[in-house]
Amino acid sequence: MIGADAIRGHITLMVLAILEHQPSYAYEISRTITEISGGTYAMKQTTLYTAVKRLESLGYLDSYDATSDSGKSRTYYRLTGPGRAHLDEKRAEWQQTRDLVDHFVKGDGRP
Amino acid sequence: MNVIDSYLDTLFAPYPNTAQMQRARRELRDxxxxxxxxxxxSGVGESQAVGTxxxxxGxxxxxxxxxxxxVEMGEAAGARQARETTAPPLDPHRALRYVDAVRASRFTGGVSTALFVLSPVPLLLLLAIFRDSTGMASGITVGIGIAGVLVIVLLGILLNMRRGEQLAEFEDIENGAFTTTARIEEVAHRLEAEHRRQSSRGWMIAISLWVLCAVPLIVLSLISEGNSPLPLIGVVLTITMVAIGLVVVSTTTWSDAVVETLIGEDPDEDDEDAVMHPVVRAITAVYWPVVVAVYLGWSFLGSAWSQSWLVWPIAGVLYAGLLALGRVLDENRAQSDRSASN
Structure with a gap:
């Protein structure tokens, strides 16, 4: 299982990436993350909602009401221009982070 | 989904009901x-699904x-903190000692109030017993009667002071100078639950006595002839019934007052009942001055002092009826408000 602390800083990247190709609503985003994790990470609903709302307040997402596949009205979120640029930044940052962490994960802790 | 709705209701209850919060609640519920x-x-049982x-x-x-x-949470927390700094939390053990003290002093309080009501009884009885053929009493009789009245009033005052001493150490609680905690609410709700039946029975007995108290006066007046002392005996009986009602109320419903002091809620009243119907409130405001005017007008203009006292018992019964009507009107209004908001 992936701990909440370990993944906290990367939820933004995951949400932006899911919305990169098509708009979605909160539950669908949460379900996508859970499915992709293969059961190794169960995201709390408030954690996802917090991330989505923060991204919306920063102007990276905007929202609109629409009917979902189940026929119910849901609030959809879609990526904005700045959101797309932020996703690129987060991806580059993740590459650097991963390279650094990998360095230690491989047991090569020498300077 | 009822369980989920209740769960969300509980979670959102402490927060202000702003548009922002309503939207958050809706989206989280979705x-x-x-x-x-x-x-x-996927085949999971409903109750298990709700649990998951x-x-x-989160x-x-x-x-x-x-x-x-x-910001709003901060304000709420700030307000809570301000209350806590101005008034210390009430220790549950002290609250229980307060409950015991009120329980112990319930007779003192009830009897002292009843004595004030009963104070005219010696005078009335002496006037009824010692009177000449014209219905007049001697100065000595009146003097002894008034002395009796004063003695009873003094007894009432002394008992009232005694009750004040019994509860003196809990003055801060009686003045509401404390902060209610969850433990205090628990103490209050347990007390309320333990005494609910006793309290409502007490109110029923007392209200019955107060409604029926006019009966002896009216009956004895109707059957009396000439200078018969029966109307005075009727007044004594009426006063006695009122006083017994007061003792019953203070000895059986003391827990209601304690609950109200501890958590600021009267178990017998909700907010809707506390506000009287505006029409009834207007009538009650002018009711007694009008009754006094009728009494004086009838007595002076009709020289009817021997009959005009009948105004009082009739006005008393009508007043009780008016209050009951006010409560019914108010309940109807509360119900129509509720159905309008649904």
């Missing part, structure tokens, strides 16, 4: 509903800063 249906569709949804909900504290409710 998420929970979708998750619930997905679990049920609630377990995966915490509203996490959302607060991005929803802009951090």
């Amino acid at each position: 998420m929970m509903e979708d998750k619930f249906h997905a679990l049920v569709a 949804v609630i377990a995966e909900f 915490s509203l504290d996490e959302i607060a800063p991005v929803l802009g409710i951090d």
Whole structure:
């Protein structure tokens, strides 16, 4: 299982990436993350909602009401221009982070 | 979904009902509903699905800063803190000692109030017994009677002071100078539950006595002839019934007052009942001055002092009826408000 602390800083990247190709609503985003994790990470609903709302307040997402596949009205979120640029930044940052962490994960802790 | 709605109601209850909060609640409920249906569709039982949804909900504290409710939460916490700094929390053991003290002093309080009501009885009895053929009493009789009145009033005052001494150490509690905690609410609710039946029975007996108290006076007046002392005996009986009602109320419903002091709620009244119907309130405001005017007008203009006292018992019974009507009107209004808001 992936701990909440370990993944906290990367939820933004995951949400932006899911919305990169098509708009979605909160539950669908949460379900996508859970499915992709293969059961190794169960995201709390408030954690996802917090991330989505923060991204919306920063102007990276905007929202609109629409009917979902189940026929119910849901609030959809879609990526904005700045959101797309932020996703690129987060991806580059993740590459650097991963390279650094990998360095230690491989047991090569020498300077 | 009722359980989920109740769960959300509880979580959102401490926060102000702003548009922002309503939207957050709606979206979170949508998420929970979708998750619930997905679990049920995958073969999970409904109750287990509700449990899973609630377990995966998280915490509203996490959302607060991005929803802009951090300010409102801060204000709520600030207000709470301000109350706590001005008034210390009440120790539950002390609250229980206060409950015991009020319980112990309930007779003193009830009897002292009853004595004030009963104070005219010696005078009235002496006037009824020692009177000449014209219905007049001697100066000595009146003097002894008034002395009796004063003695009873003095007894009432002394008993009242005694009750004040018994509760002196709890003055801060009686003045509400404390902060109610969950433990105090528990003490109050347990006390209320333990005494609910006793309290409502007490009110029923007392209200019956107060409504019926005019009966002896009216009956004895109707059957009396000439200078018969029966109307005076009727007044004594009426006063006695009122006084017995007061003793019954103070000895059986003391717990209601304690609960109200501890948590600021009267178990017998909700907010809707506390506000009297405006029409009834207007009538009650002018009621007694009008009754006095009728009494004086009838007595002076009709020289009817021997009959005009009948105004009082009739006015008393009508007043009780008016208050009962006010309560019924108010309940109807509260019901129509509720159905209008649904």
